[in-house]
Amino acid sequence: MAIYRLGSVAASAGNMLNAIGLLRQLRRLAVFSGLAVLGGLTACSDSAINSPHPAGEDADETVLYSNFSERPKHLDPARSYSSDEGRFIDQIYDPPLQYHYLKRPYELEANTLTQLPDIVYTNTNGDVVTENAADLAFSTYVFTLKPGIYYQPHPAFATNAAGDPLYRFDTAADSVAFHGLEDFDQTATRELVADDYIYQIKRLADPANLSPIRGLLAEYIVGMDAFAGTVTAARKQLKQTDPRFQQTDWLDLREYPLQGVEQQGDYQFSVRLNGKYPQFKYWLAMHFFAPLPALVDAFYHQPGLADRNIVLDWHPVGTGPFMMTKNDPNEAIILQRNPNYRDDFYPSEGEPGDAEAGLLDAAGARLPLIDKAVYRLEKESIPLWTKFLQGYYDRSGIASDSFDQAVSIGSTGVNLSAEMQAMGIGMEIEVVPGTYYLAFNMLDPVVGGLSEPGSAVLPDPVMQERARKLRQAIAIAYNQEEAISIFANGRGEVAQSPIPPGIFGYQSGQRGINSYVFDWDPNARSTGSKTAGAPVRKSLDEARRLLAEAGYPDGRDAVTGEPLVLNLDTPSGGGGASANQIWMIKQFGKLNIQLNIRGSDYNRFKEKMRSGNAQLFQWGWMADYPDAENFMFLLYSANGQVVTGGSGVNSSNYANADYDRLFEQMKLMPDSPQRLALIDQMLAIYHHDAPWASAWHPHSYVLNNPWVKNTKAHGISKAVLKYFGIDNAERQQARAERNQPVLWPLILVAVLMLILMVPGYRAYQRRQHARVITRQHPDTGGQY
Template identity: 30%
Template sequence: MLGLIGLALLLAEPGKAASQTAEAKTLRIVFQTPEASFDPGSVSDEVSISVTENIIEPLLRSDYLARPAKLVPNTAEGLPEVSADGLSYTFRLRKGIFFTPDPAFKGKPRELVAADYAYSIRRHFDPKLKSPSLWLFAGKIAGADATREAALKTGRYDYDAPVAGLETPERHSLRIRLARPDRNFAQVFAMAVTGALAREVVEHYGQDIGGHPVGTGPFVLKEYRRGNKIVLEANPHFRELRFAAETNPDPERQAIARRLHGQRLPRVQRVEVAIIEEPQSRWLAFLNGEIDVLPLPRDLAELAHRNGKLSPELAAKGVRLQAHPVPNVYFFFFNLDDPVVGGYTPEKIALRRAIALAYDTDEAIRQLFKGEAIPAQQIIPADVYGHDPKAQLKATRFNPAEARALLDRFGYRDRDGDGYRELPDGKPMVLERASVTSTEARQADEFWKRSMDAIGIRLSFRKDKLPELRKLHRAGKIQLMSEGWNADYPDGENFMQLLYGPNAGQENAARFKLPEFDRLYEDTRNLPDSLERLGKFRRMTELVIAYAPWRLTHHLTEHDLVQPWVTNYLKHSFQASSWIYADIDAAKRRGKP
């Protein structure tokens, strides 16, 4: 119950600070896994992105209520001006936007300018940063890759060296020239990883920049205890921003639009984020009214609803159940550079296929995900361009007998009679699966152990926290691991980049490098939406099933429980948080049971 103790301290600290915030509108949020950093150049996990996007702003954002997703200006005056050949993007910034005061600015107001975005983009090319988001820019911006190559040789990235594709012709104008057309390039500038950092701030805090985010956004970081407590407060220097959104036929969104119309944002004065790893502790915190929005833990889904109908107990309290489609895909990946499971020879492919055949997706959904998922038959999920609703690719086929026969055929046999197979050369074979430290992960470990025992493969486990495991798989030091991906933007290219060869060491966790796949991926980046483009996406999925760098498992369906005193809260498919829009009815909160 350490999570609950920490939460109680977070929400009920004694003294002056508590009395000052007693009447403030406070949104209380919980996450399962700890943050890694609040540096846009380093973030990749949900909690880090959620906090960062509320402090450090990108040029664009997603319309809160529009479905399908729609880009709208944020710090930019409008959407980018794109040249006829698709190679030049010009952003014009709003004037009069200022960073929050900070010692890095020596007590002087500091306006946001185009050079801040140019600098922040360049940081992704700095090898010392090891940006997990480099794939968004690598090979795209004219001249930028050369600066990275020079830094790899000299050991120092030159932020003052000219880059042909990054220009600031005026103080509030940013022009980006591409090496080739990229149909989704504007989408990148609605992501937290493209938020603007001031060079002075980065140089002032150095290696500690991840814990000192300074931006222009609606909130500022007020308190921070790594892995335990994050408190944001409304930025008193934030520009006047009033809600505006296009109409939507959905009744819930219409109601939100009416309530928010013309209202100044953000609606709350404070956001308190707790990190509670155990599902039961998160559940109890919500029932006690200590959490305002609870992403429903899978293990406890049956306590909250049956087939989307809220339990009578929760309904009587006024709790709302929000179901939201999430464009995601989950899979387990093999490290293709690993000497045991990696490689492209027939026996290596056979081993990976056998492991894939031994995994029972339907049973995993019942046992591990409590029915809160559907089998994944293709890489690109529904509601994302490139998904083929008619495709029957049998990506989650379960057949342990076929798996055993495949292993026998390619020389993976039990030679010493201990019940476990050896490698074709007779050496011992032990697979190592990486997983996080949580109750849910332990249950998954047990499921995996049973699955591998059934085909005679010995399995061990490497346990650590998710940020550490992701560092390891980017370094090529993980053999086998389950992962997932939520769409950054609604196009299949965003999913296929996870298997693009040049992205190995970044988001290509499998380190998959197949020339045919890479050519198809490059084609899809340039083609207009068409049957030809859809066909290439399908072929890429077929190659992944054939070579088995991944085994697709499922698409999660997600539910949030929302307290009755919370209004305007919706989960957005392409925006990590809704904190700027959420509101709190303080009278209802005070009257809670």
């Protein structure tokens, strides 16, 4: 019994000593842990722990870091028609022509060709005629390719000893082992030949590929509609008779001739157009006309591959400066230098001022200037902005939340903030060649006054005049300048016509204003302008006068006394009105017009537009090519949405016979004083009829970290990545400076932890000591 008690006492004493030791160890651990953390942070200057990029990713390569917010839907050059998709595939595919990177106005030059295409004009007998001949029937473009251009490495080009394609699967079961493109071990390349361009043109004509430009091209490329009918019939027959076709759904388009396209050798081909279409040259600089070999098309149509997204829409194949080596829409998209890219060099001439801006420092350098471009998924603007400032992204737009931090606007115009200047950040400002507009549906009886296309009912001239004055009144009251200031941080300018700056036909100053909406004040000055004179919006009194003449004095029907209610149709269903829509309601409220927002899902909205049941709507158009025709056709009656069944670009269904006549004269003319005179007449009609209530041209603000070189905004072409340069050493140094660890909070926490632990430790010692000196021995009664 005594032995047991003595053992208990020993155990208690041991526990006490263990506890004291443990406490001391914890104290030491806290101190050493804090020091370790501080030391670790201090040692991270070259590879900061807050970097979103893998360590060493840019150690041996020159990498440009950027971002994306949504996965590109189409990477097939026949289908893609989005700028978000073009930023990727335009670096991969090689159309025949390209834009000079530095020159403005925009200038086309040969890309894969030895020179710009030769154009031969002929009549119906095949005789050569002049460009302006009355009997001109056809324009034939002759293309001559540069030899020695090769495709990126790809398994579609791999062959066996017999020269046959290495990867060919008869059934889906044969391809089951291939889960991604990386599972194909063997790759190879092949030289670009004329037939690759011909095959791609046939893909544009094939209705199965759903190319968005097929309808337009079919008007001009000889035999395109006939070819579409032929391959559609062939595909239908093969589905019924050919078991192989039933598994692959691949039609070899080489077996079906396209009348207007002819191969004239391995490096030469021609395309024949009906009549004359000067804008065709601009399409030749787009990825739609990039080459695609038939064997690549066949490779991606093999059984089972589409089930695993091994398709052209996910994995593009081209001869351009880059190739896509990773397409993970949940993480990153990576473009790597194409090791087979041809000799291509940075331009040695540009505009005045380019040399002073350092844009010619890389003159003559072999392209591309970087090895890789990494685009990481970023859905939120604030984290993206923070990472740009930390140096982890090289270029950035400016979200509304960050605008005041990045930019200051004063009497001298738009400038970088002092913080951005201190970091060496530069800014590109460009007027984007595009137009956003608030439009009326001209088929609506209240705001339009036109009759349905093909209707036997003629429009009532009185109602047309009333509707015109109503549109003019709204155009005056709708303060587009204020909308740009509030909702775009001032990044835009009021449009006086559909044609944006930088496109022939745009007129600035007093000559270009819409005199039905603005007066010219010679003493006024636009923000940032150094010259006097600016348009000033007409008064609300003038708008109210027009509204009364339209039959709606003070916003009420003069006959019934009912308030005038107009409907704005939008592709956003559910929820309350947005801040922009509330602002719009107030704009119409200036005239006591009630604006009703009718939101619907996108498909329903498109159906309203297609059938002409919308009343007011907002729309936009970005330049496909730098020509006035590409904007003036937005009001050409033959392009009306209702007339074309929804495919036309004239969303307002505007129709004016005089405008149409002038457009048909203007559209095929070269830029000249005569063409400008026609454009001026068309704009006078547009101003008078007011089919759009208001419009504006957006401005693009792009920030560049100081290590990014050779960037110059190009409003038309997306194929600019090959010109960008990165100074790795400068970036590494800036990252280290911008991401210095802030140590004082950790030191403070460590000190506070020690301070808080000392009283507890002392209290614990006192309690243990008290227990020792007051305990009685169970046998002797003594204390110990």
